[in-house]
Amino acid sequence: MTEWETVKGVGFLKEIGLKSGQTVLDFGCGVGHYTVPAANVIGNKGIVYAVDKEQQAVNELKRKAKVDNLKNVKVMEASGQTKLSLESETVDVVLFYDVLHYLGKRNRKRLYQEASRVLKQDGLLSVYPKHTLEDDPIQEFSSLSVSDVKQEIENSSFVFEQKFCDLISHGDGLNQGCVWNFRKLAVEDAPALIL
Numbered sequence: 001m002t003e004w005e006t007v008k009g010v011g012f013l014k015e016i017g018l019k020s021g022q023t024v025l026d027f028g029c030g031v032g033h034y035t036v037p038a039a040n041v042i043g044n045k046g047i048v049y050a051v052d053k054e055q056q057a058v059n060e061l062k063r064k065a066k067v068d069n070l071k072n073v074k075v076m077e078a079s080g081q082t083k084l085s086l087e088s089e090t091v092d093v094v095l096f097y098d099v100l101h102y103l104g105k106r107n108r109k110r111l112y113q114e115a116s117r118v119l120k121q122d123g124l125l126s127v128y129p130k131h132t133l134e135d136d137p138i139q140e141f142s143s144l145s146v147s148d149v150k151q152e153i154e155n156s157s158f159v160f161e162q163k164f165c166d167l168i169s170h171g172d173g174l175n176q177g178c179v180w181n182f183r184k185l186a187v188e189d190a191p192a193l194i195l
């Protein structure tokens with residue numbers, strides 16, 4: 001395991017709110033640059049569901065999890081759709097790290113709704129909105145600012161809580177970036193937001 005996976009990433013994910021024993025969904029996990037430190041934070045009583053549509057990434061992460069003896073990682077290949085094959089209200093933390101720019105507006109909205117469905121009451125949605133206008137814009141974020149992304153998540157029954165900026169994993173290295181934390185809106189508060 002790398003220093004990011006065992007030390008720096010572990011510290012960062014603890015800072016953003018991950019805790020021992022939690023259930024985490026890492027959607028668009030790639031080769032697991034956040035899955036592995038998340039697995040190290042949550043320990044044997046927790047589980048990380050690591051989901052990606054790329055078979056190569058999924059295979060590489062499965063190999064890594066085996067070599068590193070990470071029994072608390074369940075790697076799942078996705079179809080590329082936004083439907084999550086997890087039960088409702090079973091997840092403590094959803095990570096959307098450096099992945100949302102792959103999805104068009106309608107699919108992002110569906111994905112936020114799915115995140116809200118699988119998250120427990122008061123669950124945490126943590127987003128790394130890389131590749132917006134402020135930060136090497138590409139794909140579906142080529143004309144979106146980070147505040148546009150924040151707004152669309154808030155419009156989907158989440159409340160913005162806090163932003164964490166640090167030297168964090170991107171690609172196979174580290175870069176300066178910010179992760180945005182949102183809390184799932186309590187059911188009784190949701191109608192007010194929809195109006």
Ligand SMILES: C[S@@+](CC[C@H](N)C(=O)[O-])C[C@H]1O[C@@H](n2cnc3c(N)ncnc32)[C@H](O)[C@@H]1O
Nearest residue numbers: 028029030033052053054078080097098099102
């Ligand atoms: C840039 S990588 C980020 C990987 C990891 N989250 C990280 O920050 O290191 C984005 C990943 O999201 C995956 N992805 C994109 N759209 C997806 C979808 N609809 N379902 C599942 N995975 C998706 C891609 O295959 C890719 O591996």
